[in-house]
Every structure is written in structure tokens, then in C-alpha cells.
Amino acid sequence: MMNTTYSSPIVTVDSVVFQLVQQKLAVLLIARTNQPFAGIHALPGGYVSAGETTLTAMTRIVAAKAGIxxxxxxxxxxxxxxxxxxxDPRGHAVSVTYMALGRNIMPQLRSDTHYPQFFPIDALPEIAFDHAQIIQYAHERLKSKISYTNAIYALLPELFTLSQLQTAYEAVVSHPLDKRNFRKKILGLEIIHETDQTFRDGAHRPARLYRFNTQVVTNISSF
Amino acid sequence: MMNTTYSSPIVTVDSVVFQLVQQKLAVLLIARTNQPFAGIHALPGGYVSAGETTLTAMTRIVAAKAGIxxxxxxxxxxxxxxxxxxxDPRGHAVSVTYMALGRNIMPQLRSDTHYPQFFPIDALPEIAFDHAQIIQYAHERLKSKISYTNAIYALLPELFTLSQLQTAYEAVVSHPLDKRNFRKKILGLEIIHETDQTFRDGAHRPARLYRFNTQVVTNISSF
DNA sequence: GCAAAAGTGTTAACTATACACCCATGG
DNA sequence: CCATGGGTGTATAGTTAACACTTTTGC
Structure with missing residues (x-):
């Protein structure tokens, strides 16, 4: 065993990039240009080469395929x-998957035209490979993650109203939350603080703007 | 991109095998026979070959190196x-790690003598590579897993007393639990049921034996 | 009868949930 | 003045946490 003529599987990465689009959770998909599944939407993914980490490969691939x-x-x-x-036509592949959270991401059409677009998770098109399951897995992970960390900051602008924050939570967990209970709880967690700025938007009382204490993922357990 | 002369990273697997040894959580380590870290303890691991899944590779490797x-x-x-x-001397490697839970596992010395042994997690020897961090990560995952699933069944015999169950939980979370609260809670979860058998062991009242409702990992959330 | 582990309830603190009205603004 | 979303408190139910004595057995 362990001889140097050993033949390894292909290593690939696939990325689930989430952002909020019109107050709904949306996922980045590209239209495949090659067989199999040509024309069908898929997660951006590709091959990892020796010498680059899977994270580096993911960064390279998402930039190349979606301009992100x-x-x-x-x-x-x-x-x-x-x-x-x-x-993979060349045989067995091991696919490492990542989830990324962003805001205000504009996918760019690249020279090799992969048609990157964000789709709301409740209105996905037909999905290639097992990528629908991967998206579902990522969504579950995200739901769970925002319940014990401040990770939702990555889906929101630096300054945000409590209503925007609540809408973001609701978009992820996909059910409505009680306004008073939500505010009581989120303020009690001490992960955000109010600013002296407000946000005016239409014919109603302006909303106070808040900011996350930190833009680093932090656990918010009861201990 | 995606040309067929693409060179992939090496794929390896590393396994964190846990079991209870004398009521303490213990992890399987082997003594390395080669450089680097010759003579130092490490998780059982090895190369994945094209055509086998990482799980198949892990099964093969743990059997080969530890007789398990x-x-x-x-x-x-x-x-x-x-x-x-x-x-890896041949360059960049991607290591997929797994955790396994067992009971009554006896490691076997194999022909190529890797000296497999279980070590209590609070008394580990020097550990090669980044394996100490992997063990810690696995331990965290296990702690979390037993809080929302019945997964601890895999560390216990089919029939067990409530004291044994509590000791198992305590071994994993590494702090003592209140006996009355523990029993109230575990019985309320309805993941175990009592049998008509008891266990006699020394000069004290015999203990009722219980059994898990299922030997499949099941969530036990409050819903 | 004594040592040793098995077994058993109650109270207090905290957390989660349900629920409805007034406020500030723009038009 | 009215339509719109912003902002606020209280009461109840459920959950968690703290805590000590009696029972059954072997020797």
C-alpha cells in the first residue's frame, strides 16, 4: 500500500452562494454549457488542481463562472x-461543497457565458446532478447556523433596521416571526447595537438603524 | 480550463473512532511507522484510490491498520x-475526516504492526500532524450530536441501566449531570424503553435494564 | 446492620409564546 | 386626515435547574 503510482479520485468543489433578493433567500446558479445536463442550471463548481486549496479553487471558479x-x-x-x-466523464470524483453568504452581489456574465443568476429558493428551476439536495442541505445548515450564531450579518448591509433584520430571519427560516418577541430576543442577545441614524422610506415613521457588534461569526449560546 | 491533463490533489481519509473505555471517552490511535512523525501517534488514515468512495476507503484502512x-x-x-x-511528500492532499462510534471494540495488531490503541480523550499522547485538532473537532461534534439525536446508543450495549446511560453522557460532555433531572428528561424524550430485565452488580439494589427504541440515528427535537 | 448504588418530586428561575395598540411620517 | 410601517409590554405556559432522602441488595 501507499505506493507512489497510486491513482486518486478527481477533486471538485461546488458552491452554494446565498443572498437576499427582494427579501427572499436566493441561490446562485449557472446554466451549464456542456453535457451532461447542458442548458440545465447547476451550482458553480469545477476542478481543484494540485497545489491549490479547495477554498482557493472555489474562489477562482466562482469568479470565473459568475464574476463574483x-x-x-x-x-x-x-x-x-x-x-x-x-x-465526471473521467471517473470517480470527490466534491467538496461550500456555502457563502453575501449581499448586493451582482453576477457578471463572463466571456464564456455561463449565465449566472440568483434564484429564490422557493422557485428554483430544474437543477442538474444532485445539486438540489446540496442546496437543501445548505439551507438547513444556514437555518441552524443563524439560530446559534450572528452569521446573518453577512446577508445584511452594515446598517439595517430591525424590520430588515426580522425579514432576513424570516427569509431564511421561511416562516413569519412575532415582531415584539423578535425584537425583545434580538436586543437581549446583545449582538447588535443601535446607531444614532434613522432610515426614512415612505409615508411612515422613520426606522432606527442598527449595526452588528462584530462582522465575525460568533456563537450566541446561553452560556 | 477543465482540460484532461488536469492534476488533482491526493485524497486521503482520517478516522476518529470513539468508544467508551472504563467509562471514559476514548479515541483510536495508531503509532506511525514512517516519517514524518515516525513513532508518534496519529489517527488511522490513508489514501483514497480512484473508484472507491471515501467511506469505502476508510473502512478498508481502519480494518487494515487497526483490525476494526x-x-x-x-x-x-x-x-x-x-x-x-x-x-504528503507527493504534495497537496485533501483529507476527508469521519467519526465512528462503537462499543467493545478490540483493536488487533496487524502484520505491519501499527500498534492500534484506544486512549482516553483527557489523556492523549503526543499527536502527529493536525490530528489533535481533528480529535477536538470530532469531540465537539459528538457533544452536539448527542444533544439533539439518540446517537449515544452507539456507545452503549443493547441493554443498559440508566446509570450507565448517564455515565456515557457524562463521559462525552465531560461534566457531571444531576441524576433526577437526567432521568426525568431522558424518559420524557421517549427514545428508550424499560425491559423486564435487571442487572445485578455488587452489594446494592439491582438496576432496571433499558433498550433504545431504535438503533438508527434519530432527531429528538422538541417539535 | 452497613455500605453501595438505585430510584424518586417539588420548587424556583428562566425562557418562549401569544397577543393589540399608539406613534411618526408623507402625501 | 389617512395610509403605512415603526415601535412598545404583559400574562401564561413550558422548560430548565437546584436539591435530599428512601429502597434494595450483598456481605
């Missing part, structure tokens, strides 16, 4: 590694 | 995938 800089995403987290048998 | 059949472990779960740079 992962550095602009406030949270990047590894999800799971799938043994996707019979997916 | 993963099929005997009640829970096997993927943990995380590490980009271990500069670890």
Missing part, C-alpha cells in the same frame, strides 16, 4: 464532501 | 474536509 468575488462574502463555510460516483 | 470493522460501529459520520498542505 468570494472576498465580498461575509461568511464562507464548508458544508460537506460528496462522493459523486459516475458524475 | 466499521460495520460494527453503530454510527459513522463525516466530519470535515481539511486541505492539509505540505503533509
Amino acid at each position: 468575488e468570494l472576498a465580498d462574502c461575509g461568511v464562507v463555510e464548508q458544508l460537506y464532501t460528496f462522493d459523486t460516483v459516475a458524475r | 470493522e466499521l460495520a460494527d460501529c453503530g454510527v459513522v459520520e463525516q466530519l470535515y474536509t481539511f486541505d492539509t498542505v505540505a503533509r
Whole structure:
């Protein structure tokens, strides 16, 4: 064993990039240009080469295929590694998946035209490979993550109203929350603080703007 | 991009196998026979070859290096995938890690003598590579897992007393639990049921034996 | 009868939930 | 003055946490 003529599986990465689009959770998909699944939407992904880390590869691939800089995403987290048998024409592939959270991301059409777009998670098109399951897995992870960390900051602008924050939570957990209970709880967690600024938007009372205490993922357990 | 002369990283697996030894959580380590870290203890791990899944590779490797059949472990779960740079003499390696839970596992000395042994997690020897961090990560995952699933069944015999169950929980979370609260809670979860058998062991009242409702990992959330 | 582990309830603190009205603004 | 979203408190139910004595057995 362990001889140097050993033949390894192909290593790939696939990325689930989330952002809020019109107050709904949306995921980045590209239209595939090659077989299999040509024309069908898929997560941006590609091959990892020897000498680059999976995270570096992901950054490179998402920039190349969707014109998105992962550095602009406030949270990047590894999800799971799938043994996707019979997916790659060259044989067995191991796919490392990541989740990224961003805001105000504008996908750019690249020269090789992969048609990157954000789709609301409750209105996804047909999805190639097992990527629908990966998206679902990422969504579950995100739901869970925002319940014990401040990670939702990465989906919001630096300054935000409590209503925007509540809407973001609701977009992720996909059910409505009680306004008074939500505010009581979030303020009690001491992960945000109010600023002296307000936000005016239409014919109603202006909203106080808040800011996260930190833009680093932090646990908010009861201990 | 995506040309067929692409060179992939090496893929490896590393396994964190837990069991209870004398009522303490213990992890399987082997003594390395080669450089680097010759003579130092490490997690059982090795190369994944094209055509086998990481789980198959892990099963093969743990059997080869420690004489342990993963099929005997009640829970096997993927943990995380590490980009271990500069670890493999042939270059960049991607290491997929798994956690397994078992009971009554006896490691076997194999022909190529890797000296497999279980060490209590609070008395580990010097550990090679970044494996100490992997063990800590696995321990955190296990702590968390037993709080929202019945996964601890995999560390216990089929029939067990409530005191044994409590001791198992305590071994994992590494702090003592209140006996009355523990029993109230565990019985309220309805994941175990009492049998008509008891266990006699020394000069005291015999203990009722219980059994898990299922030997499959199941969530026990409040919903 | 004594040592040793098994077994058993109550109270207080905290957390989660349900629920409805007034406020400040723009038009 | 009215439509719109911003902002606020209280009462109840449920959950968690602290805590000590009696029971059954072997020797």
C-alpha cells in the first residue's frame, strides 16, 4: 500500500452562494454549457488542481463562472464532501461543497457565458446532478447556523433596521416571526447595537438603524 | 480550463473512532511507522484510490491498520474536509475526516504492526500532524450530536441501566449531570424503553435494564 | 446492620409564546 | 386626515435547574 503510482479520485468543489433578493433567500446558479445536463442550471463548481486549496479553487471558479468575488462574502463555510460516483466523464470524483453568504452581489456574465443568476429558493428551476439536495442541505445548515450564531450579518448591509433584520430571519427560516418577541430576543442577545441614524422610506415613521457588534461569526449560546 | 491533463490533489481519509473505555471517552490511535512523525501517534488514515468512495476507503484502512470493522460501529459520520498542505511528500492532499462510534471494540495488531490503541480523550499522547485538532473537532461534534439525536446508543450495549446511560453522557460532555433531572428528561424524550430485565452488580439494589427504541440515528427535537 | 448504588418530586428561575395598540411620517 | 410601517409590554405556559432522602441488595 501507499505506493507512489497510486491513482486518486478527481477533486471538485461546488458552491452554494446565498443572498437576499427582494427579501427572499436566493441561490446562485449557472446554466451549464456542456453535457451532461447542458442548458440545465447547476451550482458553480469545477476542478481543484494540485497545489491549490479547495477554498482557493472555489474562489477562482466562482469568479470565473459568475464574476463574483468570494472576498465580498461575509461568511464562507464548508458544508460537506460528496462522493459523486459516475458524475465526471473521467471517473470517480470527490466534491467538496461550500456555502457563502453575501449581499448586493451582482453576477457578471463572463466571456464564456455561463449565465449566472440568483434564484429564490422557493422557485428554483430544474437543477442538474444532485445539486438540489446540496442546496437543501445548505439551507438547513444556514437555518441552524443563524439560530446559534450572528452569521446573518453577512446577508445584511452594515446598517439595517430591525424590520430588515426580522425579514432576513424570516427569509431564511421561511416562516413569519412575532415582531415584539423578535425584537425583545434580538436586543437581549446583545449582538447588535443601535446607531444614532434613522432610515426614512415612505409615508411612515422613520426606522432606527442598527449595526452588528462584530462582522465575525460568533456563537450566541446561553452560556 | 477543465482540460484532461488536469492534476488533482491526493485524497486521503482520517478516522476518529470513539468508544467508551472504563467509562471514559476514548479515541483510536495508531503509532506511525514512517516519517514524518515516525513513532508518534496519529489517527488511522490513508489514501483514497480512484473508484472507491471515501467511506469505502476508510473502512478498508481502519480494518487494515487497526483490525476494526466499521460495520460494527453503530454510527459513522463525516466530519470535515481539511486541505492539509505540505503533509504528503507527493504534495497537496485533501483529507476527508469521519467519526465512528462503537462499543467493545478490540483493536488487533496487524502484520505491519501499527500498534492500534484506544486512549482516553483527557489523556492523549503526543499527536502527529493536525490530528489533535481533528480529535477536538470530532469531540465537539459528538457533544452536539448527542444533544439533539439518540446517537449515544452507539456507545452503549443493547441493554443498559440508566446509570450507565448517564455515565456515557457524562463521559462525552465531560461534566457531571444531576441524576433526577437526567432521568426525568431522558424518559420524557421517549427514545428508550424499560425491559423486564435487571442487572445485578455488587452489594446494592439491582438496576432496571433499558433498550433504545431504535438503533438508527434519530432527531429528538422538541417539535 | 452497613455500605453501595438505585430510584424518586417539588420548587424556583428562566425562557418562549401569544397577543393589540399608539406613534411618526408623507402625501 | 389617512395610509403605512415603526415601535412598545404583559400574562401564561413550558422548560430548565437546584436539591435530599428512601429502597434494595450483598456481605
